[in-house]
Amino acid sequence: MYETLTFNGGVHKSEEIKELIEDLGGFILQESIQQMELVLNIAVPMEDVDKIESKASELLGKLSVAPMAGSEIAIVSPTLARHHLPHAACDISEYLREYGAKDNMIGLARGDGKGTSGITEEERSLIEEHDIAVFALGSFENCIKEKAFLYDNIDVPVIVTGAPYMNVEDLPGADAYVGGLGRIPRRLRRGPDIRALDNLVETIEKILNDRKREMALDAPLVPSIVVKNAIENQVKEIKDVISPAPVTSQLDGVRVKLNYDNYADKIANVDIDGKKLSELAEIKKSFMYDYILVKINSESSLIEDSN
Secondary structure: OEEEEEEEEEOOOHHHHHHHHHHOOOEEEEEEEEOOEEEEEEEEEHHHHHHHHHHHHHOOOEEEEOOOOOOEEEEEEOOOOOOOOOOHHHHHHHHHHOOOOEEEEEEOOEOOOOOOOEOOHHHHHHHHOOOEEEEEOOOOHHHHHHOHHHOOOOOOOEEEEOOOOOOHHHOOOOOEEEOOOOOOOOOOOOHHHHHHHHHHHHHHHHHHHHHHHHHHHOOEOOOHHHHHHHHHHHOHHHHHOOOOOOEEEEOOEEEEOOOHHHHHHHHHOOEEOOEEHHHHEEEEEOOOOOOEEEEEOEHHHHHHHHO
16 A cells, blocks of 8 residues: 655756656656755555655654645536636645645536536546546526536545535535535635645545545555556556656556557556556547547456456
8 A cells, every 4th residue: 555645845856856766666756946945746565654754754744644745636617717717726736746646627519507507428527537636616596506507416425525515415426515615706715725735635535535445445456556657657658748747546446648549559558567558448538639548457357357
């Protein structure tokens, strides 16, 4: 089992902690450099966390647990149009990234009003490619309730946000509801706003931890971070991708930001402990820019297939 962590520190001597992570059999999930500040989202074996803590202290850096690292979150708003976009959605996205999340903003094509809003099968399938979906809705209770049909048939955990404080039981299909985050025509910088964002972070982390515990009972055949590392080492075209996180980790797979038609066979032939990736996972075309989506099989899925 791996622990996901975030290291914040200076660029000077940062190679030391990178080499230690590699020596311990860990992985760098994402690296970001801003001027002289380095941020690393990493995964290391749980029994070696103390060694990383010691090295971070030696380098005068800060180490924190990042349960969202290694997950991909969809932040869904009814539209991305200026007149309807809940202003909180952008701040939600920015805030979650501080906790190690890789998130994508998705605007539905028909969201301009509770009477005309809708969701297509393609939009639903795109949302379900993520680990969690956060539906950033508006400021009116009756509108939020009437839009429950947007997410009541989504197969991944759904968190709904809005301005009023409501019970999740009033929203069929939602796994959690977080109030205090509606259509606010300003940045979320005040005390109540930060508390609402912190509540959202805690809610997401709880759901992710619950999913990890469930997956431990029927674990993927290989950890997603091992698949990520293998693809990065064996597919040289990954180095030419300019999009952030060209191989994005998920709880049960990875998203590879290469064109499916051109590179699916190459991804399928990636070697992991003597087996082709296609023997361990389902490789399919993503609904996002025709990227490659890899979903790792579990032991129970192989048993079902054999039957």
